[in-house]
Amino acid sequence: MATLPLEGIRVVDFTQALSGPYCTLLLADFGADVIKVERAGSGDDSRQWGPPFVGDTAAYFLSVNRNKRSVALDLKTEHDRQIAVQLVESADVVVENWRPGTADRLGLGPDAMRTLNPRLVYCSISGFGNQSQRPGYDQVVQGTSGWMSVTGTRDGTPTKSGIPIADIASGMFAAHSILASLVRRHRTSEGAYIDIAMQDALVSMLTYQAGSYFATGQPPQRNGNQHATLAPYGTFDTADGQVNISVGNDRQWEQLCHVIAVPELAYDARFKTNSDRVTNSVELRAELESRLTLEKTRNLLDAFHSAGVPAGAIRDLGEVLTDPDLAARGIILNSTHPRLGELKSPGSPWHIDGESSTARFAPPDLGQHTDEVLEELNLLNLHARKGVESHLERDRV
Known part of the structure; x- marks a missing residue:
């Protein structure tokens, strides 16, 4: 594709684990410049969520972080917080999935950043919304949202989905809310603040099960692999x-x-x-x-x-991911990592003008692009270098 839909859009990504990284993966596949800001020294928690590992990096992390650049910062230091602020000042979009209140305590919250950058589209993803301090993990939210109550056999126990649907759904809803906000910004020049709750995402997907409850007043039962309203x-x-x-x-x-x-x-x-x-x-x-x-x-x-x-x-x-028909659709992407070799991952499912998503570059090593991004921000001068030199050395691959 000559021009990807989001080329020229910069996303500063303060997320980790899955809900936020899946959102920014979708934006990256559309061509956005996603700068993944990770903790100096340890990085995204999911780098260690294994086995399985490819080399020293968890397959979990590799599955949702292609097409991104990694910058390692210690946001507990004022110097690195100021680098983060300058990153946000250069951005079109910010995505974070810290526990609510953390961004404000770091001086990186939506009010402060949108004052600095009025055209900014700022998206927060959390378990239960920006007014709740409850930590939100996929397993927990599948239960609290009612999702597990309608999953499993009728005589069995409530069962979680085989995929982390709360993480994936909230990431998808965040991405399409960001895209809608960018379209509005094109018309009005106004930024936006987006509040995505994982529980809201799953409740919004209850559709006909919720309709059944509203029609009858009775919570739907689990139906296993059968359908409640269609047969066979x-x-x-x-x-x-x-x-x-x-x-x-x-x-x-x-x-x-x-x-x-x-x-x-x-x-x-x-x-x-x-x-x-x-x-x-x-x-x-x-x-x-x-x-x-x-x-x-x-x-x-x-x-x-x-x-x-x-x-x-x-x-x-195994049958699905080696299906030649699936390969012909271009959904399985290949990339070459400088340390880990050839990597495969499912791509984004869109086809636009006959073209589909590509792995432009492999998931990054921790801090792999710190120097590169700082140079783009004109921060690689002697003054800035003095403050960041130690952790750049520690995180450089």
């Missing part, structure tokens, strides 16, 4: 495994019945409409699996696809 819509046993079937209308239901050679089932009074099928879902499952378990998964999927019945295999990540 879920996971079903086959002769050699399982298959996902997602019937969304009566025409697809009729096609399914023809594929499994029981066309009369489509007109059975128990199953004629979606409402009937949901009401009689136990009997429906028994009828379907008595036929599905006679056939192998691959044969069923081929027949379903030919008939236009929505269905799919249940694959592990």
Whole structure:
């Protein structure tokens, strides 16, 4: 792509772990210059969140920090805080996910920074919003948001999502709020303050489960791999495994019945409409699996696809991440790290004018770009050098 959408936009990134780094990863993939400010000496906590490690760096960190530059600062010192302030003064966007109040105590809070830089888009990500001191971690928020209460089997225990959905969702909502604010700034020249709570992000994604509660006054139950309001819509046993079937209308239901050679089932009074099928879902499952378990998964999927019945295999990540069709979409990115060698990661899912995201450069070593960024800020003179020389030496790779 000749010009990435966010080329020329500078993001100062005070985040660590996942919610904030995922937000800034999305911005970096769009072409923003993301300057990741890390603690001198130790860096982002997730650098040590392993195993597994690639060399001495956790795979966790490497997965969400490509296309960024790392600057190591000790924000407990006045000298380095002033460097951070000058970074913010040069920025279009700031993202932080410290506990609420920390940014203000460091002199880097939204009021002070937006006074210094009125066009600044400043985004805070926290567990429960900027008025709460409660620490927010994905596991905790999946529970407090109600997400776990609707995840898992009906007779089992509440279960967290297999991915850190509170972190990922809040990072995504933060990124699109930043983009919307930049569009508004283009019209008005006004910056913005964005307050993203991980719990809010998950509550906003409850959609039809919340709609069910508002309609009935009853909290929805867990449904395992089945759907509360559609049938057949879920996971079903086959002769050699399982298959996902997602019937969304009566025409697809009729096609399914023809594929499994029981066309009369489509007109059975128990199953004629979606409402009937949901009401009689136990009997429906028994009828379907008595036929599905006679056939192998691959044969069923081929027949379903030919008939236009929505269905799919249940694959592990080894199968997914080596899928040639996925590779053809350009979603698996490759980069070369100077110490760690070849790295792979899933890219951002967009395609714009036929082009997709790229790994322009590998996830940075701690402090790898400190000198480079200070030089851009015209701070690599003798006076500034005297104050930062010691920690630059310590953090240089």
